[in-house]
Amino acid sequence: MTPPSPRADLVVHEVDGELVVYDPTRELLHHLDATATVVWWLLDGTTPVMQTIDELASTYHTTREQVAPGVDALVARLRAAGLLDEESAGD
Amino acid sequence: MSGYQALSLPFTVAADDSDLDAYLSEVFAALRTEAPTGEPLSYRVADGWLRAGRERVASGSPAYLLAMLVWHLNQQVVRRSSPDLVLLHAAMATRGQVGVLLPAPMGAGKTTTVLGLLRRGWAYVTDEAVAVDPATLAVRPFPKALSLERGTWPLVPELAPARSDWVHSAWQLPPHAVPALVAPPGVRITHIIAPAYCPGARTRLEPISRARMLMLLAASSFEFTARAQRNLAVGARLVDTAEGCWQLPIGDLNEAVSLIEQVGA
Numbered sequence: 325m326t327p328p329s330p331r332a333d334l335v336v337h338e339v340d341g342e343l344v345v346y347d348p349t350r351e352l353l354h355h356l357d358a359t360a361t362v363v364w365w366l367l368d369g370t371t372p373v374m375q376t377i378d379e380l381a382s383t384y385h386t387t388r389e390q391v392a393p394g395v396d397a398l399v400a401r402l403r404a405a406g407l408l409d410e411e412s413a414g415d
Numbered sequence: 416m417s418g419y420q421a422l423s424l425p426f427t428v429a430a431d432d433s434d435l436d437a438y439l440s441e442v443f444a445a446l447r448t449e450a451p452t453g454e455p456l457s458y459r460v461a462d463g464w465l466r467a468g469r470e471r472v473a474s475g476s477p478a479y480l481l482a483m484l485v486w487h488l489n490q491q492v493v494r495r496s497s498p499d500l501v502l503l504h505a506a507m508a509t510r511g512q513v514g515v516l517l518p519a520p521m522g523a524g525k526t527t528t529v530l531g532l533l534r535r536g537w538a539y540v541t542d543e544a545v546a547v548d549p550a551t552l553a554v555r556p557f558p559k560a561l562s563l564e565r566g567t568w569p570l571v572p573e574l575a576p577a578r579s580d581w582v583h584s585a586w587q588l589p590p591h592a593v594p595a596l597v598a599p600p601g602v603r604i605t606h607i608i609a610p611a612y613c614p615g616a617r618t619r620l621e622p623i624s625r626a627r628m629l630m631l632l633a634a635s636s637f638e639f640t641a642r643a644q645r646n647l648a649v650g651a652r653l654v655d656t657a658e659g660c661w662q663l664p665i666g667d668l669n670e671a672v673s674l675i676e677q678v679g680a
Contacts, residue, residue, distance in 0.1 A: 335643060337626075337648070337650075337651040337653055339626040340624060340625045342625070344647065344651070346643050351640045353529075353630055355626055355627060355630050358627075365524070402433045
């Protein structure tokens, strides 16, 4: 499986660093806070989640052990909400 | 029979009973027009029937028929107007260059809050559906009669309608009865405040993020899913251009109105 990426058909608006995502298939709205929004933009379908975690840890001067649980939980949440491309929902 | 225009809907209203006919003219006075656009939808109350175009409903209660008329009209206004305008389930009032949007679900205190503003000299836009031009973000007023639910009546007993037998569950209060002026077309939304009536709560303004307000505006959009992309884009521009976004838990109406006036000063 390729790294995860958001579905292409979602309607996404970024406002003050937070995201509002509309899923037209399920007719549902989702709100992502500033932290989740940073991760969202890193889910580009080419960067493995492990690498994303390392990049975040480096950017925010922390350890991957501190970053990983949050990122993993977010990816799981996005996957459960059906917001990730099914073809690339793994890593 | 008088001609009226509510956003994209031209309509006429008449009643066989001359007193009721005069009352209806009073209720819809702020929507009267000399130049309706297109073929009007015809409402007539006569012989225990409400006829709304080709639909009709019977009741021995004139109050019920009037309530049905108001409900049907609001439904039709939304249906006819939403292709061209983004309609938000919200109240709105203006003063000078300040336009306060009050988005909220039914029962949250939109009408009561906007009534409080009108009684302090603000101009009326609507208590039900704020119509935003998607190209310019200008607001087109929909100055329907304010629908005051029973819980608000004790706050303004002097505004009680003369004929209680024509009241079903809400007073229909035309803006001139407040009295209040109607805002001109083209007013802008400068502040977005989501009221929520909470009996016993401390009345306070709480800033919320623009993204959270966008979520709320989307949830408040009439027929959102039919035009989700357009409505979300307009909502995003509204929260982006507003001076701020707040939640307003309301325990006391006067305090709520004062807080709105402070942020809008």
